[in-house]
Amino acid sequence: MSRPTSTNPETLALHGGSHRAETTTGAVAVPIYQTTSYQFQDTAHAARLFGLQEMGNIYTRIMNPTCDALETRLAAMEGGAAALALGSGQAASAFSVMNLCEAGDNVVSSTDLYGGTWNLFANTLKQFGVETRFVDPADPENFRRATDARTRCYYAETLPNPKLQVFPIGEVATIGRELGVPLIMDNTAAPVMCRPFDHGAAVVMYSTTKWIGGHGTAIGGAVIDGGNFDWAKWGDRFPTLNKPDPSYHGAVWTEATKPMGPVAYIVRMRTCLLRDMGAPLAPFNAFLAIQGLETLPLRMERHNANATRVAGWLAGREGVTKVIHPSLMQGEAKRRADAYLKGGYGSLMGFELAGGAEAGARFIDALKLFYHVANIGDARSLAIHPATTTHSQLSLEDQALSGVTPGYVRLSIGIEHIDDILADLEQALAAASSPARAKAAE
Numbered sequence: 001m002s003r004p005t006s007t008n009p010e011t012l013a014l015h016g017g018s019h020r021a022e023t024t025t026g027a028v029a030v031p032i033y034q035t036t037s038y039q040f041q042d043t044a045h046a047a048r049l050f051g052l053q054e055m056g057n058i059y060t061r062i063m064n065p066t067c068d069a070l071e072t073r074l075a076a077m078e079g080g081a082a083a084l085a086l087g088s089g090q091a092a093s094a095f096s097v098m099n100l101c102e103a104g105d106n107v108v109s110s111t112d113l114y115g116g117t118w119n120l121f122a123n124t125l126k127q128f129g130v131e132t133r134f135v136d137p138a139d140p141e142n143f144r145r146a147t148d149a150r151t152r153c154y155y156a157e158t159l160p161n162p163k164l165q166v167f168p169i170g171e172v173a174t175i176g177r178e179l180g181v182p183l184i185m186d187n188t189a190a191p192v193m194c195r196p197f198d199h200g201a202a203v204v205m206y207s208t209t210k211w212i213g214g215h216g217t218a219i220g221g222a223v224i225d226g227g228n229f230d231w232a233k234w235g236d237r238f239p240t241l242n243k244p245d246p247s248y249h250g251a252v253w254t255e256a257t258k259p260m261g262p263v264a265y266i267v268r269m270r271t272c273l274l275r276d277m278g279a280p281l282a283p284f285n286a287f288l289a290i291q292g293l294e295t296l297p298l299r300m301e302r303h304n305a306n307a308t309r310v311a312g313w314l315a316g317r318e319g320v321t322k323v324i325h326p327s328l329m330q331g332e333a334k335r336r337a338d339a340y341l342k343g344g345y346g347s348l349m350g351f352e353l354a355g356g357a358e359a360g361a362r363f364i365d366a367l368k369l370f371y372h373v374a375n376i377g378d379a380r381s382l383a384i385h386p387a388t389t390t391h392s393q394l395s396l397e398d399q400a401l402s403g404v405t406p407g408y409v410r411l412s413i414g415i416e417h418i419d420d421i422l423a424d425l426e427q428a429l430a431a432a433s434s435p436a437r438a439k440a441a442e
Contacts, residue, residue: 009077009192010297016076019069032287033065051249052256052271062275066283070290074222078204079197081227082263084270085220085286089188089207091279092221093117096184096205099269100152100240103129107153108146110137110167112160115390117186140171144179152237153182158196158340159189161376162350162386162403162410164324166336173200180234189348189376192300193341202229203265210377214292214299218285225266240268247272299379299415304344306421307413313422314351319359319433321407325349348376353407359432360385360407366431369416369424381414381421
């Protein structure tokens with residue numbers, strides 16, 4: 001039986017990638033290959049695998065059939081050449097940059113980042129001699145101005161929180177391709193809605209923990225190689241891919257991977273970084289991510305519809321001074337949202353309460369349906385007060401620069417019935433406006 005052919009995400013989420021059915025039993029669901037290692041056919045077979053003459057399973061730290069099913073399906077959905085599953089989104093962020101950088105190199109990054117990524121770039125990578133130059137994405141030309149001969153990549157998030165202003169993917173990717181600098185996009189908050197490769201990005205990464213997994217059950221990450229960047233053309237800028245690698249028999253990755261297709265970037269990440277530094281995705285977590293992926297397009301429809309309703313509803317409520325959601329933005333921010341997001345504006349939003357930090361705390365404590373957790377992208381509705389949690393280590397000045405005020409609340413809108421979501425927000429807002437109501441609700 002032939003495989004279905006489609007470019008639609010709803011179909012690819014179920015049928016894309018390498019797995020159609022398990023060959024021995026015919027099982028349709030992807031099996032969990034809970035094994036550390038694999039039997040070689042003979043010594044010649046083992047030598048071919050280790051010598052990159054043939055791709056196959058050697059050890060689960062490097063490759064696993066369950067992870068492969070997830071990787072190939074993600075690559076198909078994104079329109080990429082190949083992917084690598086990793087143990088967390090944080091590992092995906094780190095590996096995507098480290099795969100290109102050596103001591104003395106630099107990364108030009110958007111200022112609008114997840115706090116964990118900011119710390120990784122500003123502090124941890126700095127310890128290894130890699131500089132990060134943070135620039136405001138409001139003007140794409142800032143990326144050009146910060147670029148020099150040691151710039152190895154640009155990095156940004158499609159839909160960063162708390163600002164939720166969509167990144168100018170095409171504009172910055174065009175600048176990068178003129179200068180020989182690839183754009184790496186963290187698309188965690190905009191799966192299905194945005195395909196960064198369609199706009200010129202070279203690499204896409206995800207925290208699969210969030211919307212892809214969708215159920216708050218498994219930590220994971222992934223990096224997808226677009227196969228659309230000519231690493232060899234800009235040879236001197238990418239020594240990790242174009243010079244002999246002493247850690248792998250002197251392989252020059254842009255040459256060694258030619259028989260496999262345009263996958264030098266992702267193969268080098270698998271055979272060097274993943275081999276040496278670990279952070280593999282567990283087979284069971286890969287299985288859970290696949291279960292989430294299969295319903296992702298359908299869930300995103302409900303996430304987006306609910307969030308747009310909530311944003312409009314909050315905008316008219318007494319005591320709410322500001323609502324942050326792409327659907328309500330104007331000017332250039334709205335133009336970018338409409339240009340890069342299809343089918344909705346995402347399920348993340350923020351709003352500010354006139355009563356400041358105390359009102360924010362009362363609001364959170366009064367919620368009944370929403371979960372108070374430090375996560376996003378779950379099927380359930382989630383809420384948090386960043387000033388007293390995720391951003392509490394920052395000064396008030398730095399909180400303001402990141403978009404967090406004392407009365408700011410972040411919501412991740414789930415797929416529950418919209419009437420129930422609004423009812424919970426209604427009673428929590430009432431408690432936020434009145435200490436007496438909040439006390440009575442306890």
